[in-house]
Amino acid sequence: MKVQNVSIDSIKPYENNPRDNDGAVGGVVESIKQFGWQQPIVVDKDSVIIVGHTRYKAAKKLGYKEVPVVVASNLTDEQVKAYRLADNKSGENAIWDNKKLLKELDGLSDKIYTGFKESGIFEDVLDESDNSPVVENNKGITYSMKFSTQNKKSFEKIKNYATEVLSLDE
The missing domain is CATH 3.90.1530.10 (Conserved hypothetical protein from pyrococcus furiosus pfu- 392566-001, ParB domain)
Structure with missing residues (x-):
């Protein structure tokens, strides 16, 4: 080259x-x-x-x-x-490994460009504080989790994935 x-x-x-x-x-x-x-x-x-x-x-x-x-x-x-x-x-x-990402971002000066804004590091993350139990019912076993995003396209993508692929109820 x-x-x-x-x-x-x-x-x-x-x-x-x-x-x-x-x-x-x-x-x-x-x-x-x-x-x-x-x-x-x-x-x-x-x-x-x-x-x-x-x-x-x-x-x-x-x-x-x-x-x-x-x-x-x-x-x-x-x-x-x-x-x-x-x-x-x-x-x-590709997707981000959020734990590794935080390690990489940790200690970097706010003045150095990474493309990440502090408030947007986890634009789309599963809520780790969600301790919802697994529930057994007549439809089988369900597990509920919270998904938090400010990106409507990401929300729609996850919702569609969950509905179509995982056959979850909304």
């Missing part, structure tokens, strides 16, 4: 990028300010961005004239399309 610095004006965003990343640009700007540029943008043989649209937008916002780039000239058009999707999708398939 060869990383090269190129003019930011020589690379082009992918016009059909299905990821709306505008909300993430501010965080990437802050990350670049604090940690420098640590990950190149990947482009195809025509200098169209495969992965790194958010870094590209952050660099534009910061006024960068050049950015580090890797040209993935070894990929077919189909592989480029698939890589663009897979790179963005893979992060959605």
Whole structure:
């Protein structure tokens, strides 16, 4: 892999990028300010961005004239399309281990950027103080637990999962 610095004006965003990343640009700007540029943008043989649209937008916002780039000239058009999707999708398939996350956040200065707000560290968590008993009834065994979130999409996702997959009553 060869990383090269190129003019930011020589690379082009992918016009059909299905990821709306505008909300993430501010965080990437802050990350670049604090940690420098640590990950190149990947482009195809025509200098169209495969992965790194958010870094590209952050660099534009910061006024960068050049950015580090890797040209993935070894990929077919189909592989480029698939890589663009897979790179963005893979992060959605991971979950946080909240105990390990707290250990990592513990002791970090509030001034260093992590992407977490103190009030939002556990945006979606099971309430550990919930000591509801397991109840046996004519439908079988049920266990109730509390789920707390300020994110309506997360709530709907958990509710649908519980209803469809676990066959729980609402």
